[in-house]
Amino acid sequence: MSMVQVELPDGSTKEVPEGSSPKDIASSIGERLARQSVAARVDGKLVDVTYPLHQNCRLELITLNSPEGLEVYRHSAAHLMAHAVKELYGEDVQVTIGPAIENGFYYDFYSDTHKFTPEEFDKIEAKMAELAKMDLPVEREEMSRQSAIELFRSLGEQYKVELIEDLAEETVSIYRQGTFVDLCRGPHLPSTGFLKAFKLTSVAGAYWRGDERNAMLQRVYATAFPDKKELRAYLHKLEEARKRDHRKLGKELDLFSFSEEAGAGLVIWHPKGALLRTLLEDFEKREHLKRGYDIVMGPQILRTDLWKTSGHYDNYRENMYFTEVEGQSYGIKPMNCLSHMLIYRSHIRSYRDLPLRFFELGTVHRHEKSGVLHGLTRVRGFTQDDAHILCTPEQLDGEIKGVLEFVSDVMGKFGFEYELEISTRPEKAIGSDQDWDRATNALMSALKDTGLPFEINEGDGAFYGPKIDVKLKDALDRRWQCATIQCDFTLPDRFDLTYVGRDGEKHRPVMVHRVILGSIERFIGVLIEHYAGNFPLWLSPVQAVVVNVTDNQAEYAEEIFRRLRAEGVRVKKDLRNEKLGFKIREAQLEKIPYMLVIGDKEVEQGTVSPRHRSGKNLDSMAPEDFVAFVRRECMEYR
Numbered sequence: 001m002s003m004v005q006v007e008l009p010d011g012s013t014k015e016v017p018e019g020s021s022p023k024d025i026a027s028s029i030g031e032r033l034a035r036q037s038v039a040a041r042v043d044g045k046l047v048d049v050t051y052p053l054h055q056n057c058r059l060e061l062i063t064l065n066s067p068e069g070l071e072v073y074r075h076s077a078a079h080l081m082a083h084a085v086k087e088l089y090g091e092d093v094q095v096t097i098g099p100a101i102e103n104g105f106y107y108d109f110y111s112d113t114h115k116f117t118p119e120e121f122d123k124i125e126a127k128m129a130e131l132a133k134m135d136l137p138v139e140r141e142e143m144s145r146q147s148a149i150e151l152f153r154s155l156g157e158q159y160k161v162e163l164i165e166d167l168a169e170e171t172v173s174i175y176r177q178g179t180f181v182d183l184c185r186g187p188h189l190p191s192t193g194f195l196k197a198f199k200l201t202s203v204a205g206a207y208w209r210g211d212e213r214n215a216m217l218q219r220v221y222a223t224a225f226p227d228k229k230e231l232r233a234y235l236h237k238l239e240e241a242r243k244r245d246h247r248k249l250g251k252e253l254d255l256f257s258f259s260e261e262a263g264a265g266l267v268i269w270h271p272k273g274a275l276l277r278t279l280l281e282d283f284e285k286r287e288h289l290k291r292g293y294d295i296v297m298g299p300q301i302l303r304t305d306l307w308k309t310s311g312h313y314d315n316y317r318e319n320m321y322f323t324e325v326e327g328q329s330y331g332i333k334p335m336n337c338l339s340h341m342l343i344y345r346s347h348i349r350s351y352r353d354l355p356l357r358f359f360e361l362g363t364v365h366r367h368e369k370s371g372v373l374h375g376l377t378r379v380r381g382f383t384q385d386d387a388h389i390l391c392t393p394e395q396l397d398g399e400i401k402g403v404l405e406f407v408s409d410v411m412g413k414f415g416f417e418y419e420l421e422i423s424t425r426p427e428k429a430i431g432s433d434q435d436w437d438r439a440t441n442a443l444m445s446a447l448k449d450t451g452l453p454f455e456i457n458e459g460d461g462a463f464y465g466p467k468i469d470v471k472l473k474d475a476l477d478r479r480w481q482c483a484t485i486q487c488d489f490t491l492p493d494r495f496d497l498t499y500v501g502r503d504g505e506k507h508r509p510v511m512v513h514r515v516i517l518g519s520i521e522r523f524i525g526v527l528i529e530h531y532a533g534n535f536p537l538w539l540s541p542v543q544a545v546v547v548n549v550t551d552n553q554a555e556y557a558e559e560i561f562r563r564l565r566a567e568g569v570r571v572k573k574d575l576r577n578e579k580l581g582f583k584i585r586e587a588q589l590e591k592i593p594y595m596l597v598i599g600d601k602e603v604e605q606g607t608v609s610p611r612h613r614s615g616k617n618l619d620s621m622a623p624e625d626f627v628a629f630v631r632r633e634c635m636e637y638r
């Protein structure tokens, strides 16, 4: 019997009889590994665990607990769903494609007689469970293109025929399980019995091949996990995310809206939302001033010639809006850098003036395709907490560290954990080796100083400089891009920025673009979901509501309301002639942190009795003590 040498990732080699499969090798290592292995990579190519090995090779087993293993698992679940659908509806439904996606998978079906609805999901899941229980082997078969076309034509699967006709390969692979057959590259789980936990989640329309001139298909979304516990945890998270959806809460709490009349992706802030945003912006201004930033402001439109100087016209034009006034073309700013460059250039700068840190709550407009717009998190007009730091090369280290400390302080106040990534020099780049080394080292050393782990995206930086990205983790463990720290070697050149050094000569300053929260709109969207609308006291647009029990206390309640408002507490009153329970329920729906219920006792004693939205009561206190309490809480960002 001839033998083949198989090299494993740990560098060891196994000698096995020719024709052995990755599964055989997994079994020779351990039963557990064999059970966990769902595919393999042979000399870099993904294959089934049953793939016969005919020559010496490198082998990597792919287990269920890896992202690739999970993808194989979910794609196999997509076959199972299509199999179940074919069993249930036969020729009424044609199959098209069914890939794994983030958090699950989908399958696109065509039918002009059957319309999928969530009501039949149970039935499809039951059929899937039945087919999984039968533990049908999933078998790969290779055949000529022509035979495959004939096979799928005989099955009445026109979409599959069309797919194969477009393939360049002469040989194609199909996978069979029981009566079901699908065109597929693989790899797949060895049998349907591997699939333990799956759930259909929604159905939506999708054009065949994403082209609106083509037929409308029905896309059934679903998810699958290696065990039922993980599936339950995921579904719970999905439900929680649905409840916290900032688009839903934004409407319920009357924070903002969008209007087709105004245009898609353009936020309209209602009083409470605008107040929330103002609180956040005031916070930002204070924090920037504390750290030696100068607040600046530039115009909303700038001449197109200036966008040519900056390079935006050549590289970013398709995302910009333009307008014309008196024959002069202007670009609406998609970024805030340009006026900051002009401010720098408005004086002769000496090394003694540096670093300069220009901060602007800059509103920008960028064209996003309507299909990707999403609540506050993807919009066309938004405001960045943007700053540009201009410094000497020697100062860069300290500046980057300062920004990362800033990020850490701010994220701490909101209770966010975060992850860090650095992107380094790409193949095509401008700037000298010395520039890149200095900037990359400054970013690296600042990252190491944080003591937090970080990821390195080798070669992923912009052509004009390396950068650090910060991704925060919200209460549902989702990641959101917030801070970015980007070094830039082009703008100082293009705007010919200089400073006079100690040697009396002109030098180029180093430039850093940075944001801390990023887009204020997106950050508020994230905050709404993170807090589930229960903003901490310092961020609540309404901090307290004064509620009287009966008309007898109306006068005193009115007086309390006025005193608190005059002292700067964000307070509202509800003195309507309604049942107390009704008024309390309404205040709870509004998620107002404190309710001040005024009864006879409060009137007699001249006090208020604050009740927190969590149900916790504070002791009765004098109104001025409540004012002091609110101020203290806000100072501590609670």
Ligand SMILES: [Zn+2]
Pocket: 075, 079, 175, 182, 183, 184, 185, 186, 188
């Ligand atoms: Zn497949």
Ligand SMILES: [Zn+2]
Pocket: 335, 336, 337, 388, 513, 514
């Ligand atoms: Zn910038």
